């Protein structure tokens with residue numbers, strides 16, 4: 001834990017004057033920088049009229065900012081309105097040839113990934129689920145699920161339900177050995193832990209700016225490894241995916257030679273301003289430092305929940321968890337409400353309370369949460 005980290009930055013997040021905010025897995029706290037970015041959007045609109053060229057430039061800034069974050073090149077990144085939009089565009093163009101008709105989906109995926117995969121069944125593709133054991137999907141389960149029919153493996157970098165972290169690099173290596181491609185959903189990881197597409201070795205990675213990147217709703221990114229971009233022809237498309245956006249030609253389909261081919265229509269301009277501000281702020285704060293700090297806070301949190309006789313659902317091994325800690329509850333909605341009445345903002349999924357600290361949280365926040373959980377002990381499952 002780094003006590004200095006929140007000390008340096010917490011006053012940039014006014015919510016802490018009123019609340020104990022431990023819900024960054026849902027949305028990051030609003031910072032002065034992101035608030036200012038919305039003012040900048042309105043100022044530019046007002047001062048320049050319809051500054052389209054400038055907005056296109058701003059989109060490029062978001063692309064470059066995200067590319068830098070995950071160690072990709074800007075030409076490997078699409079700026080989309082959601083993870084769903086990026087993944088849908090990707091799957092609409094992925095070739096399922098050579099007898100490879102199957103999408104393998106880990107059982108810890110976010111709903112949108114599973115649903116987009118199943119939509120492909122309408123086109124004759126097959127979906128195979130990889131079951132979890134407890135909070136995690138063991139590597140052996142992927143070994144059993146992948147075969148010569150597997151075209152794509154979908155795996156989440158950190159599970160939104162229970163905070164578990166799979167063996168991403170190993171699963172990716174295994175998929176490649178079996179001739180399949182890998183899509184990582186890194187929404188719950190970007191901004192919270194270092195994410196490097198080259199180190200993971202994945203082919204595709206999708207994430208949004210809303211959570212640990214401190215941005216807003218309405219924007220996400222899709223990374224596509226440069227060697228694959230040209231092979232994929234999305235049929236879910238639009239004029240911002242065209243080779244030349246301003247060509248305005250309705251007589252052909254000529255997608256961009258870069259990952260911009262996964263984009264669609266008018267970009268989410270206000271969200272782009274916020275995303276650039278949020279990503280740059282997280283880079284300035286330091287993501288590796290944040291991950292280290294939050295790991296320390298979560299060690300304290302887990303020890304405190306053990307002392308209360310509660311049950312932590314998230315894996316205990318620090319290598320297998322990220323910022324999100326899930327705690328079994330007897331009535332998770334009642335627990336979230338009880339904590340909210342005491343000024344503590346949390347969320348829930350699947351019968352568990354979700355507690356997700358970030359760079360701005362302090363040891364004292366953890367203590368306040370633990371004291372409140374002690375008062376509501378009956379709502380914790382043993």
Ligand SMILES: Cc1ncc(COP(=O)(O)O)c(C=O)c1O
Nearest residue numbers: 082083084110160187188208220
């Ligand atoms: C892991 C994960 N994937 C995807 C999403 C959402 O994706 P979209 O941008 O399509 O709403 C979330 C949001 O909660 C998430 O936690």
